Amino acid sequence: MTPNPEPTRVGLAHPIGAGVITALVGFTSSFAVVLTGLRAVGATPTQAASGLLAVCVAQGIGILLLTWRFRIPITLAWSTPGAALLAGTGVVVGGWPAAVGAFVTVGLLIVLTGLWDRLGRLIASIPTELAQAMLAGVLLPLCLAPVHAVKVSPAAVIPVVLVWLVLLRFAKRWAVPAAFGVAAVAIVVSLIVNNRTIDPGDLVPVVSVVAPHWTWQALVGIAIPLYIVTMASQNIPGTAVMASFGYRIPWRAAMSxxxxxxxxxxxxxxxxxxxxxxxxxxxxxxxxHPDKDKRWTAAFTAGCTYLVLALCSAALVALVTAAPEGVVETVAGLALLATLGSALAGALKSDTQREAAVTTFLIAASGISFLGIGSAFWALLVGLAVRWVLTSRSR
Incomplete structure (x- = not known):
């Protein structure tokens, strides 16, 4: 009789490696989108670098707190769809301080969601199709950037796209990081050819603090759409992903x-x-890690890695600022293609919601601004109105 094989023993290096990869993939695949979004709503390069550092530090410390307390692999991230939303919104009345005020409001709403179940149910009651259609509309202009960039800077952009495509076929997880690697090489070559240099002082991490200012245009045009996108595209799906691996997210603690x-x-x-x-x-x-109860060490390592990556924020902004026209936008657009595809699929999955979803998508993609409020809010508002009219007509 053949004895049963001993269970596979995995050392600590395995989950540590997984944690480092988690942070590296999360960071390199979408930091360009974050910088694009922050610059779009009025941040200077220094303020954008500070914002990237702030989210890295906040999510790194948050991961450490949650994983150490609950001993489950809870990982946090910045909202890539939210950054795309900012990129499509543009500068609102009140400028960057008003955007900062909107960010504070989003944070307070997230805390309130964890403490007040009724608010969570209200967000969950927004039709998924309309939320996804709004997101898809916001993403569309960003995902078109590589198409336009090929015409502007073909020598720099085409290699980026080709490397992304090859890696998408053979190592999908690293497609966007590899594309940024090629973009970085193109930036360095451009600096050498044009005899330009980067000031060493621009490579030092910096925290640029701005007092928040509140305007109703920023609250309606940034805070509300950003909160909805963050909940619908990140927090709720994140809970479902963790449940699929047998983990129950401590909702109130995570939201707090x-x-x-x-x-x-x-x-x-x-x-x-x-x-x-x-x-x-x-x-x-x-x-x-094969042992479900030991995977939290991978998430803990990811949190530590994000704190290290925060130190790269200023250097990345300096590199991005020196990039040839269209290169960074290409990387951001490629990073968002999968999200756009998922959003379109979710928006159009229901026959009964399709007209309202398409209306929402078109208004969000139009980029219109009315009364100082961006297209995302109007898209959701009109989409809900169209849905109500069609639903009440069919009764």
Whole structure:
């Protein structure tokens, strides 16, 4: 009789490696989107670098607190769809201080969601199709950036796209990080060819604090859409991803940590942190550790890695600022293609909601601004109105 094989023994190096990969993939695959969004709503390069540093530190500390307290692989992230929303919104009345005030409001709403079940149910009652259609409309102009960039800077952009495509086929997880690597090489070559240099002082991490200012245009045009996108595209899916691996998210604690982290980081430009969704699987899956009760060490390592990556914020902004026209926008657009595809699929999955979803999508994609409020809010408002008219007509 053949004896049963001994269970596979995995050392500490395995979950540590998984945690480092979790943070690296989460950071390199979408930091360009974050910088694009912060610059779009009025941040200077220094303030954008500060914002990137703030979200890294906030989510890193948040991961450490939650994983140490609950011993489960809870990972946090910045809201990539939220950054895309900022990029499509543009500068609102009150400028960057008003955007900071909107970020503080989002953090308070997230805390309130964890403490008040009725608010969570209200957000959950927003039709998924309309929320996804709004997100898809916001993403569309950003995802078109690589198409336009090829015409502007073909020598720099085409290699970026080709490397992304090859890696998408053979190592999907690293497609966007590899694309940024090629973009970085293109930036360095451009600096050499044009005999330009980067000031060493621009490479030093900096915290630029701005007092928040509240305008109703920023609250309606940034805070409300950003809160809805963060909940619908990050926190709720993140909870579902963790449940698929047998973990139950401590909802109230998670919302309190991410909400408070957002409020504290907002004056430094930290627009929002939330539960990780897609990247959550990297630390919670069996590949991180065969023992379900030991995978929290992978998430803990990811938190530590984010704190280290925060030190790179200023250097990355300096590199991005020196980039040829269209290169960074190409990386951001490529990073968002998968999110756009998922949002479109979710928006159009229901025959009964399709007209309202398409209307929402078109208004969000139009980029119109009315009364100082961006298209995302109007898209959701009109979409809900169209849905109500069609639903009441069919009764």
């Amino acid at each position: 940590v991410t909400g408070v982290g957002t409020v504290i980081g907002a004056p430094a430009g930290g627009y929002t942190i939330n539960l990780a969704a897609i990247s959550a699987a990297l630390a919670a899956a069996p590949e991180a």
